[in-house]
Amino acid sequence: DAGITQSPRHKVTETGTPVTLRCHQTENHRYMYWYRQDPGHGLRLIHYSYGVKDTDKGEVSDGYSVSRSKTEDFLLTLESATSSQTSVYFCAISADRVVHEQFFGPGTRLTVL
Amino acid sequence: RKEVEQDPGPFNVPEGATVAFNCTYSNSASQSFFWYRQDCRKEPKLLMSVYSSGNEDGRFTAQLNRASQYISLLIRDSKLSDSATYLCVVNRRGGGSNYKLTFGKGTLLTVNP
Numbered sequence: 001d002a003g004i005t006q007s008p009r010h011k012v013t014e015t016g017t018p019v020t021l022r023c024h025q026t027e028n029h030r031y032m033y034w035y036r037q038d039p040g041h042g043l044r045l046i047h048y049s050y051g052v053k054d055t056d057k058g059e060v061s062d063g064y065s066v067s068r069s070k071t072e073d074f075l076l077t078l079e080s081a082t083s084s085q086t087s088v089y090f091c092a093i094s095a096d097r098v099v100h101e102q103f104f105g106p107g108t109r110l111t112v113l
Numbered sequence: 114r115k116e117v118e119q120d121p122g123p124f125n126v127p128e129g130a131t132v133a134f135n136c137t138y139s140n141s142a143s144q145s146f147f148w149y150r151q152d153c154r155k156e157p158k159l160l161m162s163v164y165s166s167g168n169e170d171g172r173f174t175a176q177l178n179r180a181s182q183y184i185s186l187l188i189r190d191s192k193l194s195d196s197a198t199y200l201c202v203v204n205r206r207g208g209g210s211n212y213k214l215t216f217g218k219g220t221l222l223t224v225n226p
Contacts, residue, residue, distance in 0.1 A: 040218065041218065042219060045213070050145075104157050107155075
């Protein structure tokens, strides 16, 4: 299995609080992604990174920001969490830009009350 | 029309049955195609890529029809361990030099003893 970890694995927080999710990889892959998965919607891309300090928005980026200061770490921040951001968040990595395969982390279950 | 659409399911089949999943995609510029498998409360994992000539991996056969923009997955001799959600995934060029994976919502398969 690809070396991807996510922390925390579970989090409950209150509306309006900031939340940061961490993705850490040991594969030295250039590309990293954050998705959210919700019933009825499937996986949706939030943000992605194509290198250190290089990031771009996905299809559901509103309310989220990301940072990548090192190859191995990709952080997702909810500046002021809302109940609509209750979801399962998956980080993924890939080795090349053509994206033949993405490897996913175990996911973070976030509940915003 | 959604970019990737799958059979809504769920599928309930007995052990040993043959089951087929279908998927259509709307963007004719899509370049590569995959089936991912996701176990309950786990991360998605690549099951197989789908090639234009069709490809087989043990009990699993994937087919692609570019003219009809249609992808299929056939599972023969179903096992209990095949119970999972199957995600149809399409890759196409997004903005600039980046590529975009789009996931279908998935089809739940339950194989019964």
